[in-house]
Amino acid sequence: MRFSVFSHSFGYLAHAAGVTLALSLAGIALGFVIGMAVCVARLSGKPWPERLGAAYVSVFRGVPLLVLLLFIYYFLATVGLDVPALVAAIGGLSLSSGAYQAEILRGALNAVPRGQGEAAVALGYGAVDRWRRILLPQAVRISVPPLINEFILLIKASSLVSVVGIAELTRVSMNIASMTYRPLEAYLAGGFFYLVINLTLAGLGSLAERRLARGA
Amino acid sequence: MDWDVLIRYAPSLGRGFLVTIACWASGCALGLALGFAVALAAGARSLALRAVLRVYVEILRGTPFLMQLFILYAGGPAVGLRLSATEAGILGLGLYSSAYFSEIFRAGFAAVPRGQVEAAMSVGMAPWDILARVRLPNALVAATPPIVNTLIVMSKETVVLSIITVPELMYQMQTMAAETFTAFDAIFAMAVFYWCLVEVVSRLGRRVEQRATAFLASRA
Amino acid sequence: MTVPMIAMRAVGKSFGAHQVLRGVDLDVAPSEVVCLIGPSGSGKSTLLRCVNFLEPYDEGEVRIAGELIGYDLDSEGERRPMAPSRLRAMRREIGMVFQHFNLWPHMTALENVSEPLRRVRGLPKGEATDRAAAMLRRVGLADKAGAHPLRLSGGQQQRVAIARALAMQPRLMLFDEPTSALDPELVGEVLEVMRALAAEGMTMLIVTHEMGFAAHVASRIAFIDGGRILESGPPRRVFHESAEPRVRQFLQTYHDRNAF
Numbered sequence: 001m002r003f004s005v006f007s008h009s010f011g012y013l014a015h016a017a018g019v020t021l022a023l024s025l026a027g028i029a030l031g032f033v034i035g036m037a038v039c040v041a042r043l044s045g046k047p048w049p050e051r052l053g054a055a056y057v058s059v060f061r062g063v064p065l066l067v068l069l070l071f072i073y074y075f076l077a078t079v080g081l082d083v084p085a086l087v088a089a090i091g092g093l094s095l096s097s098g099a100y101q102a103e104i105l106r107g108a109l110n111a112v113p114r115g116q117g118e119a120a121v122a123l124g125y126g127a128v129d130r131w132r133r134i135l136l137p138q139a140v141r142i143s144v145p146p147l148i149n150e151f152i153l154l155i156k157a158s159s160l161v162s163v164v165g166i167a168e169l170t171r172v173s174m175n176i177a178s179m180t181y182r183p184l185e186a187y188l189a190g191g192f193f194y195l196v197i198n199l200t201l202a203g204l205g206s207l208a209e210r211r212l213a214r215g216a
Numbered sequence: 217m218d219w220d221v222l223i224r225y226a227p228s229l230g231r232g233f234l235v236t237i238a239c240w241a242s243g244c245a246l247g248l249a250l251g252f253a254v255a256l257a258a259g260a261r262s263l264a265l266r267a268v269l270r271v272y273v274e275i276l277r278g279t280p281f282l283m284q285l286f287i288l289y290a291g292g293p294a295v296g297l298r299l300s301a302t303e304a305g306i307l308g309l310g311l312y313s314s315a316y317f318s319e320i321f322r323a324g325f326a327a328v329p330r331g332q333v334e335a336a337m338s339v340g341m342a343p344w345d346i347l348a349r350v351r352l353p354n355a356l357v358a359a360t361p362p363i364v365n366t367l368i369v370m371s372k373e374t375v376v377l378s379i380i381t382v383p384e385l386m387y388q389m390q391t392m393a394a395e396t397f398t399a400f401d402a403i404f405a406m407a408v409f410y411w412c413l414v415e416v417v418s419r420l421g422r423r424v425e426q427r428a429t430a431f432l433a434s435r436a
Numbered sequence: 437m438t439v440p441m442i443a444m445r446a447v448g449k450s451f452g453a454h455q456v457l458r459g460v461d462l463d464v465a466p467s468e469v470v471c472l473i474g475p476s477g478s479g480k481s482t483l484l485r486c487v488n489f490l491e492p493y494d495e496g497e498v499r500i501a502g503e504l505i506g507y508d509l510d511s512e513g514e515r516r517p518m519a520p521s522r523l524r525a526m527r528r529e530i531g532m533v534f535q536h537f538n539l540w541p542h543m544t545a546l547e548n549v550s551e552p553l554r555r556v557r558g559l560p561k562g563e564a565t566d567r568a569a570a571m572l573r574r575v576g577l578a579d580k581a582g583a584h585p586l587r588l589s590g591g592q593q594q595r596v597a598i599a600r601a602l603a604m605q606p607r608l609m610l611f612d613e614p615t616s617a618l619d620p621e622l623v624g625e626v627l628e629v630m631r632a633l634a635a636e637g638m639t640m641l642i643v644t645h646e647m648g649f650a651a652h653v654a655s656r657i658a659f660i661d662g663g664r665i666l667e668s669g670p671p672r673r674v675f676h677e678s679a680e681p682r683v684r685q686f687l688q689t690y691h692d693r694n695a696f
Contacts, residue, residue: 062411064372066379066386071407074400152278159280163379170282177290184291191279191287198278334490335538335597339552339604340528343520349551353542431542431584 005185009176016172017193023168024155027093028101028147031154034094035101042106053102060099066160068092073164089161097154104150108143109135141212148205152198159194169193222405225392232388239302239384240374243309244367250310251317258322269318276315282376284308289380305377305384313370320362324355360428364421368414375410385409439502441466441608441639442487448495449482449663456482458663459496464608467637471650471671474660475686480643483660484612487641488530489523500526501607528556531601535613537593539585545572545596546581549603557604571599575629591622598629608639615646647690651675659683 041053060068069092076083112135120130162171173190177183222229258269276284288297288311289304299307328351336346378386386406393402442464449457456479464470472480485491486498489506498505505526507515539548549568553559559567572578575595585593594614601609611630615623627649634640634653644650650657650671657674659667659682667680678684 058415059411062414063407064375064410066375067403067406067410070399071403074403078400156280159282160376162282170280170286173283173286177286182294184287184294187283187286187291191275191283194280194283195275195278199274202278329538331534331536331538332540335532335534335540335600336552337490338488338527338530338532339601340524340526340556341552342524342555345555349555350540354540357542432586 003185005176005180005182006189009180009186009189012172012176013169013189013193016167016169016190017197019167020155020158020169020194021197023089023093023161023166024151024158026090027097027154027158028151030090030094031097031101032147034098035103035105038098038102039105039109042102043109057099057102060096061103065092065096065157066163068096069160069164085161085164085166088164089158089166093154093158093161096157097150100150100153101147104143104146105139107146108139111142112138144212145205145209148201148208152201152205155197155201156194221392221396221398221401225388225396228388228392229385232383232385235302235382236374236384236386239305239309239377239382240371243306243374244313244370246306246310247313247317247370248363250314251319252321254314254318255321255325258318259325273315273318276312277319281308281312281373282379284312285376285380301377301380301382304380305374305382309370309373309377312373313366316366316369317363320359320366321355323362324357324359325351327358328354357428357432361421361425364418364425368417368421371413371417372410375406438466440464440499441468441501442641443499443502444483444486444496445499446496447483447486447493447498449479449486449491449493456663457486457493460660460663460665462658462665462668464639464641466639468655469634469638469640469642469653470656470658471654472641472643472658472660473645473647473650473686478660479663480660481612484610484641484643487610488527488532489518490532500530524556528604529607531604531606531609533594533597533601533609533611533614535616537585537590537597537617539593539597539600541585544582544584545577545588548585548596549600552600553603567603568599571603572596574602575599576625589622590618591625594618594626595629598626598633602633608641609633611640611642611644613643613645615644645690647675647687659686661686 038053038056041049042057044050044053063071069088072088072092072095073085076088116134116138117130120134125134158168159170161168162174165171167175169190173186176189177186180186254269254272258266260266285304285308288308289299289301292299292304332350332354333346336350341349374384375386377384378390381387389402389406393399440463442462444460444462447457447460447462448455460479460483462470462483472484474480482491486493487500487505489498492506503526504518506518506523508518510516539545540551543551546565546568549571550561550564553564553567554561557564569578569581572581575598577592577595577599580588580592580596585596588596598614614630615626618626623646627646630640630642630649631653642650642654652671654671656669657667657671658665659674659678659680661682667674667678667683674683675687678687
């Protein structure tokens with residue numbers, strides 16, 4: 001074990017961790033928009049949007065992220081679009097995450113007790129107010145812990161965008177490994193950064209869970 | 217789609233498919249066994265043992281599978297661990313999934329109502345019998361749906377093994393693509409294949425779940 | 437004088453700072469049926485659970501047919517936890533019926549009854565099954581032998597639970613609010629089984645809110661409040677002649693709530 005590898009590569013890795021975080025944030029944010037749209041489609045009560053929403057979830061949860069990333073990469077090349085790898089990476093992450101987030105949001109809405117909506121109707125609430133004031137606030141609370149969990153999964157999944165050559169945490173670890181001929185140290189150091197990020201997020205997640213459990 | 221190419225490469229793709237299934241099955245079997253052992257040991261009195269197991273689970277769940285594979289495969293030799301790509305892949309999948317399986321088993325044991333155990337104690341059943349006859353069957357029922365779900369997640373993780381050159385389906389597909397310049401076709405076929413695989417396994421899984429939990433259907 | 441089946445002396449129990457039992461003395465003679473009544477939170481269930489040591493008591497003694505349960509006394513009279521195997525041996529002789537039945541959901545009614553016979557009594561499968569079937573017949577459930585518990589009504593589940601405990605041929609039976617979780621129309625079938633059991637001479641200690649049942653079946657009533665037995669005696673005396681204000685107040689509230 002050579003510890004100088006850790007100290008020398010710290011700066012590179014910290015920067016790369018920033019890239020990983022930024023990629024994942026973009027993925028979770030765009031994924032949220034997609035997920036919300038898919039969720040609305042699935043709960044719309046209209047047959048075609050429901051079927052499309054279900055198909056979206058089935059396809060993007062069924063296809064492994066690595067396959068999806070390469071598919072986007074090659075697909076764009078085939079149709080002659082020369083987009084930066086970054087676009088393919090963020091596209092892959094958000095398309096995939098969108099499917100999972102759609103299910104999280106749908107689960108959260110289903111978890112709001114039926115009586116809540118019925119009480120609002122009985123009190124004369126319109127549809128907009130019922131959703132805005134009663135149903136969505138409760139669903140959002142329920143979905144916060146699983147969304148944080150999804151964010152952690154996405155940060156881990158983002159290591160796969162290293163295959164399209166983006167200098168995020170995994171790619172930079174690989175580069176350090178090949179430059180120093182010290183793969184064990186390089187990957188342990190990279191793994192350590194992932195661990196710190198994810199444990200921090202997990203801590204925030206359980207904090208949020210406790211807050212919400214108290215009804216705050 | 218170029219069917220000639222697919223037919224020409226059918227033998228190597230077939231081998232890749234078998235390697236994928238073999239890695240998945242043996243990796244998950246290892247993960248289930250390890251995960252079960254970890255969950256049982258996590259019920260121990262020793263605080264030190266519990267802390268060690270917690271760290272084990274958090275590290276494996278907190279880092280990407282790909283990183284763990286690199287550490288095992290590329291980093292292993294530095295500490296005298298020389299594994300073939302496939303061995304590293306199976307061991308990696310086993311370790312990674314064991315963290316998830318152990319949490320599932322732990323939650324399963326926690327979900328067994330206290331009264332079930334008290335009833336067994338009140339008739340004088342021994343701890344081993346209580347575990348084997350009351351706690352374990354109940355825990356397994358609670359664990360079946362998340363186990364099926366994790367098996368599906370792990371089936372998709374097997375494609376990551378291609379990155380450390382395990383000759384599984386994805387790897388064979390990429391070899392074919394590189395040799396015949398059919399990258400788009402190859403990756404499209406992969407997407408369809410995995411989508412079908414996951415659909416089939418999900419459906420099978422739901423059947424298993426229904427059978428495992430049939431007795432929980434109440435009268436009302 | 438015969439040795440009491442249950443003899444409790446100065447039994448005390450605390451959950452943290454909260455003292456649940458404060459020096460309880462209670463004897464139950466062989467073939468006696470004693471009902472524990474009292475407001476919720478009074479400690480009656482805790483007391484019952486001390487009898488088979490599902491709830492470890494911290495002070496005093498509980499003896500089953502003269503034998504101390506839960507603790508061993510060494511030569512200096514110091515208490516040490518009893519060897520687990522001996523505790524299990526004692527529990528075999530004490531049947532228990534729970535408020536929420538606690539049947540094992542993954543086994544059929546028949547298997548619920550035969551399981552402990554095989555694992556604990558070590559009977560061969562055929563014999564255990566025969567005895568279990570006979571027990572189910574006794575509680576009127578011969579036709580439900582193959583059903584899983586969640587397919588049965590609450591009353592049927594509780595009768596299976598009684599059969600499970602009886603099959604072990606215990607020397608005494610503990611009942612922890614056996615009808616409290618049942619719909620009102622299902623209470624009768626369970627009480628009927630218990631009444632028959634009392635008539636056969638089984639020693640029974642019962643925590644219950646069924647005052648009518650207690651009045652007719654119990655040989656003795658013990659009223660508990662605040663972790664103490666405030667009144668104990670034949671049903672007539674406790675229900676109609678008690679001078680203890682807490683008892684009268686409790687019964688008054690009970691009558692008011694059950695009056696039409």
